[in-house]
Amino acid sequence: MSGIIGQSLQVKSGKFGFPTGHIIGVHHSGFTSNQEDNAGNRINDKSLNFNRVLSDSHFIVTVMTCRYRDSTGGRLRIGYTRGVGSLSTSYLGQADATGEEDGTRWHNVSITYKDTTTGSANDNMYFGTYFSNTTATCYTRGSGIMVMEVAS
Numbered sequence: 703m704s705g706i707i708g709q710s711l712q713v714k715s716g717k718f719g720f721p722t723g724h725i726i727g728v729h730h731s732g733f734t735s736n737q738e739d740n741a742g743n744r745i746n747d748k749s750l751n752f753n754r755v756l757s758d759s760h761f762i763v764t765v766m767t768c769r770y771r772d773s774t775g776g777r778l779r780i781g782y783t784r785g786v787g788s789l790s791t792s793y794l795g796q797a798d799a800t801g802e803e804d805g806t807r808w809h810n811v812s813i814t815y816k817d818t819t820t821g822s823a824n825d826n827m828y829f830g831t832y833f834s835n836t837t838a839t840c841y842t843r844g845s846g847i848m849v850m851e852v853a854s
Contacts, residue, residue, distance in 0.1 A: 719756070720853035726755045731831075733846040746789050746830030748846050754825040758854045761819070765831050766812035767845040769799055778840050780813045781832040782847060786825050793832035808843070 720726055731748040765780050781796035783789060795815040821827075829849050833842055 722853055724853045726759060726851040726853055727752065728848065728850050729829075730848045731846045733844045735844075742835060744831070744833040744835075744842070745791050745793065746783060747833070749783075749789055749828060749830035750847060750849065751789075751826060751828040752849075752851075754821055754823060754827050755851055756853060757823045758820055759851050760854055761817040761827075761829075762814060762850040762852060763795070763817055763829060764812055764814045764848045765845075766810070766848070767799075767831075767833065767842040768808045769811050770808045770841045771837075772839045777836050778811070778842065779832075779834040779836075780811065781834075782815065783828075783830040783832055784817060784819065785828040786821060787828070789828045789830050796832070796834070 729750050729752050731750045734748055761784075763782050763784075765782050767778075767780070769778055771778070778799040779796045780799050781793040783791065783793055794817070795813075797813050799811040799813070827849075829847055831845055831847050833845070835842075
């Protein structure tokens with residue numbers, strides 16, 4: 703659908719569908735409430751699930767948190783998990799959160815990934831947060847995940 707009143711539906715593969723690049727749905731986990739984490743891996747603290755609309759769509763995944771580091775040692779890696787039918791504990795798209803100052807204040811961090819996995823329409827998709835602190839002096843709070851399904 704074009705999303706513009708008065709415009710006709712777009713045709714895709716002989717069926718009515720979404721034009722390429724159209725955002726089909728936006729899903730958000732909500733945020734954790736003042737959770738502070740120390741060293742180690744935190745998997746699926748926040749998660750969401752929804753039914754995939756198109757088999758060939760892709761996903762824009764944004765993982766966000768508020769982060770504090772009280773010394774120069776260690777770093778925070780941010781990624782996400784993806785499963786079909788249930789949550790996965792294997793992470794995808796791990797990136798370092800950098801640029802923060804040490805021991806001065808909390809910093810908002812978000813990292814966005816493009817996930818081009820294919821599947822079947824109506825697959826029950828699960829996405830979750832992944833955080834890995836490499837030292838006991840890194841903390842996170844107010845974490846969440848947002849996933850947009852986009853027509854290919």
